[in-house]
Amino acid sequence: RKEVEQDPGPFNVPEGATVAFNCTYSNSASQSFFWYRQDCRKEPKLLMSVYSSGNEDGRFTAQLNRASQYISLLIRDSKLSDSATYLCVVNSANTGFQKLVFGTGTRLLVSP
Amino acid sequence: DTAVSQTPKYLVTQMGNDKSIKCEQNLGHDTMYWYKQDSKKFLKIMFSYNNKELIINETVPNRFSPKSPDKAHLNLHINSLELGDSAVYFCASSKDGGGIQETQYFGPGTRLLVL
DSSP states (O other): OOSEEEOOOOEEEETTOOEEEEEEESOTTOOEEEEEEEOTTSOEEEEEEEOTTOEEETTEEEEEETTTTEEEEEEOSOOGGGOEEEEEEEEOOSSSSOOEEEOOOEEEEEEO | OOSEEEEOSEEEEOTTOOEEEEEEEOSOOSEEEEEEEOTTOOEEEEEEEETTEEEEEOSOOTTEEEEEEETTEEEEEEOSOOGGGOEEEEEEEESSSOOTTOOOEEOOOEEEEEO
């Protein structure tokens, strides 16, 4: 079983739609959680950190459920520019340093 | 200004050759990383260095040897290249590596193809 699991998609949605991605992780000792975005043939970039209380950044909302070891990302009012792969990322280090474990990513295609 | 840069961008080579990939960051960060993204797009940590000291060394073949001459540079040398080494290699950096909510900044990647 992979340490971080995501539905690979692709999710095909029209502009303006709301889309949700889910992710589960297996290491209950994981301390921090993120969503990164990766455009085709580009490097990953941080989209947002995920906090236990849930957090929102514009059209993006991230939620964390530690009991279920489950992370979600909600994108409202999808734009064409949201088309990318969304990577669920978990810091699984038990030392003072980060060790990020990436999911395989969920591909989103937003069409006009 | 490029924050994390890698050279070369593309690398095509024959099996058995030795090659190096260079990484530099101008962010003043203390921690640098190497990741491998395979053909299935799975991104996996290989190494991390903090202030030139090795912190993470995943189960990577010892044909891969990272070198950090100073905290702004982390190079990756690969001996006896194999077909399975074909992948995109990303360098990344973070401020001090110790903050659990720290952002990692990635370089543009080096696309390695072993023939």
